[in-house]
Amino acid sequence: MSGFLQNTFNGLVGGAFYALLALGLAVIFGMLRVVNFAHGAFYMLGAFGAYVLLAEAGVPFWAALVIMPLALGLLGMVLERAVIHRLTRLDPLYNFLLTFGLTLILQDLVKSRYGVQSSPYATPAELSGTVDFGLFDFPTYRVFILGFTVLLCVAVWWVLGRTRVGMVVRAATERPELTRAFGIDVGRWVTPVFGFGIALAGLAGVLAAPMRAVNPLMGADLIIVVFAVVVIGGLGSIFGSVAAGFGIGLIQAWGEAYLSDFPIVSQTVVFVVMAAVLLWRPAGLFGREEAPA
Amino acid sequence: MRRSVGVAAASAAVLVVAGCGGGGPQSGGDQKLTGDKIVLGVLNDQSGAYSELSGRNSVKAVEMAIADFKAKYGDKAVTKNISVETADHQNKPDVANSKAQEMYDRKGVDAILDVPTSSAALKVADVAKEKKKLYFNIGAATTDLTGKSCNKYTFHYAYDTYMLAHGTGTVTTEQVGKNWYILYPNYAFGQDMEKSFSAAITAAGGQVVGKDGAPFPNTSGDYSSFLLKAPTLNPKPQVLGTMQAGAELVNVVKQYNEFKLRDKGVGLAVGLMFITDIHSLTPAALAGTTYTDAWYWNFDQQNREWADKFQKETGTRPSFAHAANYSAAMQYLEAVQAAGTDDADTVIKGLEGKEVNDLFLRNGKIRAEDHRVIHDAYLAQVKPQAEVSEPWDYVKILKTIPAAEAFRAPSADCKM
Amino acid sequence: MTSAVDTPAEESARPAPPSGLLTVARAPGWVRYALLAAGLVVALWLPNGLYPAVAVDILCWALFAVSVDLLLGFTGLMSFGHAAFWGTSAYVTGLVAIHAGLPFPAAVLAGALAAALLALPIGYLAVKRTGIYFAMVTLAFAQMVYYVANEWRSVTQGENGLQGVPREFFGADLTDDYYFYYAILPIVLLGLLAAWRIVHSPFGRVLVGIRDNPARARALGYPVHRYKLTAFVLSGFLAGLGGGLFAVGHRFVSLDVLHWTTSGKAVIVVVLGGIGTLWGGVLGAALVVRLEDWLSFSGFEAIGLVTGGIFVLVVLLFRRGIWGTVAHLLRRRRAVRRG
Numbered sequence A: 001m002s003g004f005l006q007n008t009f010n011g012l013v014g015g016a017f018y019a020l021l022a023l024g025l026a027v028i029f030g031m032l033r034v035v036n037f038a039h040g041a042f043y044m045l046g047a048f049g050a051y052v053l054l055a056e057a058g059v060p061f062w063a064a065l066v067i068m069p070l071a072l073g074l075l076g077m078v079l080e081r082a083v084i085h086r087l088t089r090l091d092p093l094y095n096f097l098l099t100f101g102l103t104l105i106l107q108d109l110v111k112s113r114y115g116v117q118s119s120p121y122a123t124p125a126e127l128s129g130t131v132d133f134g135l136f137d138f139p140t141y142r143v144f145i146l147g148f149t150v151l152l153c154v155a156v157w158w159v160l161g162r163t164r165v166g167m168v169v170r171a172a173t174e175r176p177e178l179t180r181a182f183g184i185d186v187g188r189w190v191t192p193v194f195g196f197g198i199a200l201a202g203l204a205g206v207l208a209a210p211m212r213a214v215n216p217l218m219g220a221d222l223i224i225v226v227f228a229v230v231v232i233g234g235l236g237s238i239f240g241s242v243a244a245g246f247g248i249g250l251i252q253a254w255g256e257a258y259l260s261d262f263p264i265v266s267q268t269v270v271f272v273v274m275a276a277v278l279l280w281r282p283a284g285l286f287g288r289e290e291a292p293a
Numbered sequence B: 001m002r003r004s005v006g007v008a009a010a011s012a013a014v015l016v017v018a019g020c021g022g023g024g025p026q027s028g029g030d031q032k033l034t035g036d037k038i039v040l041g042v043l044n045d046q047s048g049a050y051s052e053l054s055g056r057n058s059v060k061a062v063e064m065a066i067a068d069f070k071a072k073y074g075d076k077a078v079t080k081n082i083s084v085e086t087a088d089h090q091n092k093p094d095v096a097n098s099k100a101q102e103m104y105d106r107k108g109v110d111a112i113l114d115v116p117t118s119s120a121a122l123k124v125a126d127v128a129k130e131k132k133k134l135y136f137n138i139g140a141a142t143t144d145l146t147g148k149s150c151n152k153y154t155f156h157y158a159y160d161t162y163m164l165a166h167g168t169g170t171v172t173t174e175q176v177g178k179n180w181y182i183l184y185p186n187y188a189f190g191q192d193m194e195k196s197f198s199a200a201i202t203a204a205g206g207q208v209v210g211k212d213g214a215p216f217p218n219t220s221g222d223y224s225s226f227l228l229k230a231p232t233l234n235p236k237p238q239v240l241g242t243m244q245a246g247a248e249l250v251n252v253v254k255q256y257n258e259f260k261l262r263d264k265g266v267g268l269a270v271g272l273m274f275i276t277d278i279h280s281l282t283p284a285a286l287a288g289t290t291y292t293d294a295w296y297w298n299f300d301q302q303n304r305e306w307a308d309k310f311q312k313e314t315g316t317r318p319s320f321a322h323a324a325n326y327s328a329a330m331q332y333l334e335a336v337q338a339a340g341t342d343d344a345d346t347v348i349k350g351l352e353g354k355e356v357n358d359l360f361l362r363n364g365k366i367r368a369e370d371h372r373v374i375h376d377a378y379l380a381q382v383k384p385q386a387e388v389s390e391p392w393d394y395v396k397i398l399k400t401i402p403a404a405e406a407f408r409a410p411s412a413d414c415k416m
Numbered sequence C: 001m002t003s004a005v006d007t008p009a010e011e012s013a014r015p016a017p018p019s020g021l022l023t024v025a026r027a028p029g030w031v032r033y034a035l036l037a038a039g040l041v042v043a044l045w046l047p048n049g050l051y052p053a054v055a056v057d058i059l060c061w062a063l064f065a066v067s068v069d070l071l072l073g074f075t076g077l078m079s080f081g082h083a084a085f086w087g088t089s090a091y092v093t094g095l096v097a098i099h100a101g102l103p104f105p106a107a108v109l110a111g112a113l114a115a116a117l118l119a120l121p122i123g124y125l126a127v128k129r130t131g132i133y134f135a136m137v138t139l140a141f142a143q144m145v146y147y148v149a150n151e152w153r154s155v156t157q158g159e160n161g162l163q164g165v166p167r168e169f170f171g172a173d174l175t176d177d178y179y180f181y182y183a184i185l186p187i188v189l190l191g192l193l194a195a196w197r198i199v200h201s202p203f204g205r206v207l208v209g210i211r212d213n214p215a216r217a218r219a220l221g222y223p224v225h226r227y228k229l230t231a232f233v234l235s236g237f238l239a240g241l242g243g244g245l246f247a248v249g250h251r252f253v254s255l256d257v258l259h260w261t262t263s264g265k266a267v268i269v270v271v272l273g274g275i276g277t278l279w280g281g282v283l284g285a286a287l288v289v290r291l292e293d294w295l296s297f298s299g300f301e302a303i304g305l306v307t308g309g310i311f312v313l314v315v316l317l318f319r320r321g322i323w324g325t326v327a328h329l330l331r332r333r334r335a336v337r338r339g
Helices: A002-032 A039-057 A061-087 A092-114 A140-162 A164-174 A176-181 A187-208 A222-233 A238-258 A263-280 B002-017 B055-076 B093-105 B118-131 B161-175 B188-203 B224-232 B246-258 B275-281 B301-314 B320-339 B344-351 C008-013 C020-026 C029-049 C052-072 C083-100 C104-126 C131-151 C177-200 C202-212 C214-219 C224-250 C260-273 C279-298 C303-317 C321-338
Strands: A130-132 A137-139 B038-044 B082-088 B111-114 B134-137 B154-156 B179-185 B207-214 B239-242 B267-270 B290-293 B364-366 B377-382 B395-401
Touching: A002 A039, A002 A140, A002 A164, A002 A187, A002 A222, A002 A238, A002 B224, A039 A061, A039 A092, A039 A187, A039 A222, A061 A092, A061 A187, A061 C303, A092 C131, A092 C260, A092 C303, A130 A140, A137 A140, A140 A164, A140 A187, A140 A238, A164 A176, A164 A187, A164 A238, A222 A238, A222 A263, A222 C131, A238 A263, A238 B224, A263 C104, A263 C131, B038 B055, B038 B093, B038 B320, B055 B082, B055 B111, B055 B301, B055 B320, B082 B093, B082 C279, B093 B111, B093 B118, B093 C052, B093 C224, B093 C279, B111 B320, B118 B134, B118 B154, B134 B320, B134 B344, B161 B188, B161 B239, B161 B267, B161 B290, B161 B377, B161 B395, B179 B188, B179 B224, B188 B207, B207 B224, B224 B246, B239 B246, B246 B267, B246 B275, B290 B395, B301 B320, B320 B344, C029 C052, C029 C177, C052 C177, C052 C224, C052 C260, C052 C279, C083 C104, C083 C131, C083 C224, C083 C260, C104 C131, C104 C177, C104 C224, C131 C260, C177 C202, C177 C224, C202 C214, C202 C224, C214 C224, C260 C279, C260 C303, C260 C321, C279 C303, C279 C321
Parallel strands: B038 B082, B038 B111, B111 B134, B134 B154, B179 B207, B179 B239, B239 B267, B267 B290
Antiparallel strands: A130 A137, B290 B377, B377 B395
């Protein structure tokens, strides 16, 4: 029993990363119709930034947790204005390609400066212990990640539900035609929302730094799984992407723990689920079919 | 243009007639040195996962060998015209394939060095065999190079999975603990390592309480289900043997510390680790971990002096791969000097069975049977942070494993 | 019908120029023949001017690029998972060549058929979506194929790769890449011809119609999904043809052939050459393969920086690609002269 609870807990922690990344992708897609291939690269930049801040300026984890998302959010906004904006009126594929190219560039920039060897990053001392849950104990840092992510998702939920910005974003994300038809000015929120999505990716990166290898390629394979996650949740659905993120994390962790003789299961389960969802509900579990063309 | 088309048409015709001998210029046989020069080719990963532990600094190491060779022989050197060609194989075997062919055919390379990544290494062995040119593999771990894929032109220089597993498995079982839990990446390298480790542990009187193959590549980067399981096994393992390498090793070690396994009485042994890995994980995260090293820069005065020279050239301390590239280049040049020719078959005759002592090869011997280059290996243990007195001085050597024990006996699978 | 990318408003914003191919087709007869002749001469001369192994790679990648362009340029579907077909064929070709000892064209054909067979279920699911969804879905499926090949070691040899794929051809010695190039050239030309025929057939015109206005095509009674699926399978077959030749060319197969970076590279090649131009893909393949070859000997470490940088510039500034831009300029000049 305690083993099962531990594995479940782990699945939720793994899912937290998917959820943060998928949430960022979803809001960006919602506002701009851009699928940001570079999302994984920004996750990597978040982790690397935390490392560089600590190694070269002595900035601790907690400060990095604030600084990196802000810095990357700003960088995201600059990128949006400078290049992505120029392509948003075209087929969204062009921005997909553009961000794919950006991914190659960002990876190589980091690589040529810091190499491919994983960079060291220690768990902050305050969080390096374990928490005793009675039935089992669990690393404090993981408990922190889970709590922090859940809080963050609730906060985002609240902002989207209760504020004017949120309503615009939500409306634009989930009912784009209707929103435009009502004459709501979506335009001025595009850049901040893009920055916000990138900031979430950066935040996930900082959170990952103490528990995962920090290297230029850390986001490259991950992002493809996250793509599958958002397809499962429904690309336009904010709630769906978060739910699918946690769900896939859980399934992977259980698969790894109870089918460890078949590692193929935990590797491909996300794609199998995606295929099933496509057959059954092409718009994703929580997505809405948009008006037919 | 018309001539080219003619050439093309002619060759197409030749094709139809079939049975033509391979094309390309054949070198004349009598010459002492083809083109009166020696060209060494360093083909390795200069941008990916292995670029730090070998990469361009291995090119530097080979250049150092050439300089030392010239200084040693002066005017008596077989030629002064020795150069290095290098290419980045990006860890892609298809790139390695084209580059190796191009090096031998177009760049006049006499011997290719390094080539990490097993798939690329095995492919280049094929190319060497076909082109009848020398190839010293340093970067790859697969024992197939001296097993079923061995050939006359290929030498396996620095290490292999057997060496890594045998030393660590045996000595750690004797000195740290008898009960093991083995975690390995589920692909050729990891499976080889697991088998070799299990064999060594059992032979040393220990037992493998549990073993698991983790997904490879592991995109989530998470190993917690395995690390949670380890301390709950019965009997409780005293050693966690991880076969993960590179970034995956970093993940395992980070999470090993996160789950406080050392405090729970589970020590750590690592299958394959380079000094660069310790540097990136910091000695503090690895203190007490045991692994087998092929060479250590601060082992003795000779190594240290060379490491100082290396640091002047590159700004960093050498990994064993750097030292092995230096040594392989040196031994090849010495063999050409002794033979007076760069004819591959003659040079190989001189190398086979040769006993060597140099910077990298201690009590070394180039085995004729399978072209495994054997030498002393070292069981290393990472120092506690407090004992680290200078940068990069991260380990102490617990035991020197004699060359004859460090490597497996020639395999029956190898037919030259 | 499924997503926003299908909405007419966005369709009309699609910048894809009228295909360069059609432009050439509209050009006077002698221009077409001259271009064709020039292309053939270059193809025959290539291994004399380039390192033959590189020339072989260019041929294989040319087929791969054309297969991607068949979908991207003429059906409006961007597959970001075409490595699945290229790679599956490479493995099947390799296995058939090793175990059955067939002449290499037969092995390649078997590989290409296997790729087409795999394209059927993947295509069936993928064509339910369009635009960006299609790209992500194909990417995900390709990644799944990658993991299966990675785990199925008894067959694929996993990380070590499938070594020792023979170049069997009725006893002819094809070990030299120079001769091998001429041995595969006819197969590649046949593949390119097939692509050209497909594009210019009534079937191809319907595809373009679907690309430009799916709603109208549906209203006219065309079974849109089935057309797209057929195009997908044909494209998978062509990609497989290239992948099989690639396997025989390198005489081994590694997991890289299935990696998503391979899919990405194929798309880069097409965009660089010019989407919807068919021959642009061939040009793009030649440039990218040559560039990478040069970079890996140049001592320059950041290959991704160069390819990524060029790619970003093309997407931002020259969306027509090289072939498309040239065709566009020629057309404009002609128009000016006429006007």
